[in-house]
Amino acid sequence: MTLVIKQQLVSSRAKTYAGVNSAKYITIHETANTSAGANAQVHANLQTRGFSASWHWQVDDKQAIQSFPHNVRCWHAGDGRGAGNFESIGIEICVNKDGDFAKAVENAAKLTRKIMQDEGISIMNVVQHNAWSGKNCPTNLRNGSKGVNWADFLALVKGEESAKKEAPVKESPKKAVTQSEASPKKKSPKTALSVDGKWGKDTTRALQKALGTPVDGIISRQPRNSVTTALYGGTVSFGSGNGSPMVRALQRKVGAKADGKLGTETVRKLQTYLGTVRDGKLSRPSLVVKEMQRKLNNGSF
Numbered sequence: 077m078t079l080v081i082k083q084q085l086v087s088s089r090a091k092t093y094a095g096v097n098s099a100k101y102i103t104i105h106e107t108a109n110t111s112a113g114a115n116a117q118v119h120a121n122l123q124t125r126g127f128s129a130s131w132h133w134q135v136d137d138k139q140a141i142q143s144f145p146h147n148v149r150c151w152h153a154g155d156g157r158g159a160g161n162f163e164s165i166g167i168e169i170c171v172n173k174d175g176d177f178a179k180a181v182e183n184a185a186k187l188t189r190k191i192m193q194d195e196g197i198s199i200m201n202v203v204q205h206n207a208w209s210g211k212n213c214p215t216n217l218r219n220g221s222k223g224v225n226w227a228d229f230l231a232l233v234k235g236e237e238s239a240k241k242e243a244p245v246k247e248s249p250k251k252a253v254t255q256s257e258a259s260p261k262k263k264s265p266k267t268a269l270s271v272d273g274k275w276g277k278d279t280t281r282a283l284q285k286a287l288g289t290p291v292d293g294i295i296s297r298q299p300r301n302s303v304t305t306a307l308y309g310g311t312v313s314f315g316s317g318n319g320s321p322m323v324r325a326l327q328r329k330v331g332a333k334a335d336g337k338l339g340t341e342t343v344r345k346l347q348t349y350l351g352t353v354r355d356g357k358l359s360r361p362s363l364v365v366k367e368m369q370r371k372l373n374n375g376s377f
């Protein structure tokens with residue numbers, strides 16, 4: 077079964093740290109809320125209303141709900157300004173007594189694998205909350221009292237990951253066929269960019285290379301709008317100022333106003349330039365991004 081993924085993004089940044097989360101780690105938690113009905117939706121709502129802590133995802137036996145983009149530094153790891161809060165993505169697994177914990181863990185493993193692929197995070201960097209602060213969390217996975225322990229969780233994550241890994245190993249003959257489907261080796265410069273329509277750090281890096289601007293995978297000083305919030309995996313850094321040099325170069329190339337800030341006008345010009353639907357929207361995933369990735373791969377962008 078595919079995992080049901082939903083977004084209910086919290087707009088306030090009151091319960092987060094300033095600055096950009098580098099998304100190097102994934103931190104696994106349990107909510108410790110055993111009340112009946114204390115599922116992912118309830119925890120997402122808690123964050124929407126402004127809880128005293130914050131985390132990126134909550135997952136139960138039915139679905140995963142995202143509350144914050146991965147580039148936000150949430151308050152979940154209990155290590156203050158340490159790497160737990162500053163460099164990790166927090167996932168809360170629900171432990172409501174009317175839920176199926178084993179199924180929730182399975183869903184958390186699926187979500188973890190997806191985030192690992194999106195962000196280029198290794199299984200070595202999937203850690204317990206305990207690793208950052210010494211707290212006994214995720215409690216049930218740590219003590220195995222519900223029949224599934226930490227090793228089982230990692231095996232679930234790895235099992236699915238290694239199955240997916242088979243494809244890219246076959247290098248040259250099937251490259252064109254395999255690159256549209258999950259390519260975990262995204263960080264390697266030798267591997268072609270995944271043509272998946274998801275504009276994350278690797279796409280930004282390829283774009284920066286093609287446009288001759290500094291290659292760091294980050295689109296700096298961007299406004300928060302429908303386009304920039306549709307980007308993946310911490311590639312966008314929000315803020316004010318004169319925008320990004322890469323975006324300015326892109327805008328010049330496609331004939332948009334060169335203000336360095338991504339928005340619907342730039343997307344519309346990019347869509348015109350690439351010959352895709354001209355609606356100014358960046359979907360998740362997006363056809364115009366797919367086409368851009370294809371062209372970046374064959375050097376024709």
Ligand SMILES: [Zn+2]
Pocket residue numbers: 104105106152205211213214
């Ligand atoms: Zn925790």
